[in-house]
Amino acid sequence: MQKNILKKKNLITLISGILIAIAFTSKWTTGTTDIFIWSLVIASILGAVPIVIQAYQALRVKVVSIDVLVTIAIAGAFLIQNFEESAIVTFLFLFGAYLEQRTLNKTRSAIKELTEMAPESALKQMENGEFEEVEVDDVDVGDVLLVKTGAKVPVDGTVLTGEGSINESSITGESIPVGKEKGSNVFAGTILDNGTIQIIADRVGEDTTFGKIIELVEEAQDSKSEAERFIDRFSKYYTPAVLVIAFIVWLFSRNVELAITILVLGCPGALVIGVPVSNVAGIGNGARHGVLLKGSEVIRDFSRLDTIVFDKTGTLTVGNPSVAEKEYYGDNIDEALGYLASVERESDHPLAKAVLEEIGETPLGVVENTEVVKGGGIVASVNGHRIAVGNVALMERENVELNEKAKADVAGFEKKGNSLVLTSVDGKLKVLMGVRDQIRPGVKGELLKLKKLGVKNLIMLSGDNQGTVDVVSHELGLTEAHGNMLPEEKSAYVKKLIEEEGQIVAFVGDGVNDSPSLALANIGIAMGNGTDVAIETSDVVLMNSDFSRLPHALGLVKATARNMKQNIVIAVGVVLILLASVLFSEWMNMSIGMLVHEGSILVVILNGMRLLKYKLRY
Template structure:
């Protein structure tokens, strides 16, 4: 019975409004007070039913909610035969609840739109080599799928054959189609605007980028910030305090109507709804624009960040380095390069891939007794020879002689901004390679935008040599640069800054960044980074678009400001109403409830402005269109 009444709340609101109109028509149109009183009494009784049920449910769990205050106030108004106010207050409360739910649905529209974008079927290649339509849940990793023009990509995968242009707005927030060809990576939920392609499924279901986005946004919207938890605690004590105040007013004044009016005016509706709706709207905006904010608490902390630490490779740089310079010190280089390629083939490090690409076709040998030296490189047995591949520290550990000529070469390579890869065979240096990565396009401008948003310190921490790191920092205008940093060194530096009172964000993409991402006040992972980096972070920049970082910081700042505005509006309305009750003669229960419901709508519409937040000029200015 209770469930049925609550499900009919919107219909009850409509009936209540109709009865109130009928009552006033009876009084002023027909001059019939009986019709007036009867209509308003019925409207009150019908209207108070769902409110009283909600009040009862709250009291069962020992919570004095707003519904309790309204129920007591309306029953009191009925007892003193103030039918006009009892009916109107009930209707306004129900109508306000209806409008509140309608507008809240709009702030949650981002997750609804994401869910609707999820692909439902796929064309899967069967054993006969033909493609048949199957449910997307029946697709497994390794399956070959066909995607035609206008269709959604059903999984994360790699293009096997064909070419086309894909709209990746659901993943990156950008509607400009991206060209895809053999070997290109594609994402679930994106749309093939033209062309026909075959893809191999790499990640399916919830493991796809799109599936993770939906999961993260759902979790974030259900989370609560410290501000929300404070307001929950505040309301827990505030609402009973209003009830006590109403009783005290009645005892001292013997004025039941005044006491009831205090209950109505003291309702903290806008205060309870103001912060959650701002958070939901901010998280929804981020999801639409390639920024995943993992919860309401992240918004508050990120908005206060004054120092951002960056990993270099894959974060400030593209992460696809190439050999820029090399120097040979031995004679039989073909054999040595074969040993080097054999060792690097065992690694998936970006520098190893660059070395292999530079060497090209060669003769590979069996690799035995491989030892990975943390922060140094690799030592292995190749064709019975001891081969060490890594940085200067590894060479010194292996007692490899670095003569004056080599030292000069090292210094020159470092000055040119290279990462150094040295190769020694049986304790003798044979090869020096200088490898450089390309700066991500637009990074310099976005770093300047971060400064405009109030970030004081921009620092790069890298395992590369100091010369390389300094070159990158100089080019990008960073505040500080630190090279030769092991993962534990990065974490230690981060903790040192935190101990000095700085609020620190860390941006990275690799497994070695995970400790720092977890320790930072805000951990920010590039979307194409490793799963563990994304898992331990607070913010994910989808598709590794660096411009999303500026959008994310700007968004959290306007969201935090929006929360404060809503709290001010809510508290201000209560104070003004109580002051009007004490110092004027025009304030009554109906006006108070009307103002309360309007204040709830004001904070909701104020929060909804966050849904359209964007920076005015992404490359020049980071100011917001929402204040």
């Protein structure tokens, strides 16, 4: 019975509002007092029912809540037959609760929209041996699934048959696709670049990365910040104190209406509602913009941030290799590029895709007598010419002479961290390409935004060679950059910044090797396409690994922290003004007090809801 009534609280609020409107309309138009009084009486009783139920439930667990104060105030107004005030008090209180719930629902729906990004279907092997497309929810542990070229791996599993190359930058942070064969592990959300494989499902449903993200967000909404916990403790003692004060006022003045007015005005509703509304609205805005904030506690430290430490691969860089530099030698280069494309088309090597993308459309020749040289590259015949494609060691094996310029180019490319692809035609070097991971488009601008938001230090830590790290650091204008670092060295560096230098540090990364640093940092920020270990140990998740969401996240938490303080000032200020008005003025009564009181709740809710529309201005 109680549950059914509370479920229909919004309907009761609407009916109460209509009855109050009928009451005042009849009084102003016809002057009839019977309709006026009975409409207010029914509105008071109807509106009081859910409030009384909530007060009873609070008292059962020994909590003197706001509902208890309002229930006593309504009963008192009834006793002195002030039905106008009792009806308005109940309606305003219920309407404030409706606005608060509406805000929470808005944020939750925004989060759900953003977490519907996981693979939705899978090719599952049926009893007759055929593969049929089913929803991911219909996949169980032990099922055999087929993954084709270009498809997302739907679950975490193990390869049964087939071979292919999978882009695992979302899991490991490495930009070079990884070859998979029988017995290899694959992860949900990674993409099969080439080949066809069959896998057996090891982890499904909520155990996948996106399932855990949804769980984390739900936990975030239920969590409480330090400010909220303080206000909860404060209201626990404050509410009974208001009851005692109202009783003392009645004892000395014998003025029931004054005592009831103090009860109404003393309700700390705006204070109790203001902070969580700010937090939940901030979390909701983040979700709508692809930023998952794991709880209210994150907001405090994040808003005071002064140092951000970045992993390189998959964070500051794209995580997808492409040709960064190239040099041509001799004549007939277009012909040589055609030979190179013809050979690379036959290759499954991860660098081949980058080379083919760079060459683009070109006439292809017939490839014959292909020989794969382990650790070197490929040698083949194309249109009667001997073509060698690979590294410097392969050129030496093929007796290809590198002149001084070519040697200097090779050294320069290597210094910048490139993987080399050399091509010779009939023993003559024709093409040198440097393939490396590229800096994410727009990252430099986003880093400038972070500086404008007050971040003093931008530091990069990477396992790559120092030459590559220095090139990226110089281009992005970072404060510091350190290469050749193992995972334990990264976490030790983060620990040093926090404990020895007293900095508030955020670490941004996406791979398994980043999880120790993510856990150690004051704020761990994981790229959303990263491994579930990184996501679990982080405090903030950037969906789809979109780096541009990081400045929005920082600006948002700073705005949320400001909004929270504003709501506290509004709530406390209104209560003090109202209580002072009761003592030092004659115009204050229960209806006006409740109107102002509920108005303050409306103000803090609307102020909090502003965060739902927050956008970074620069």
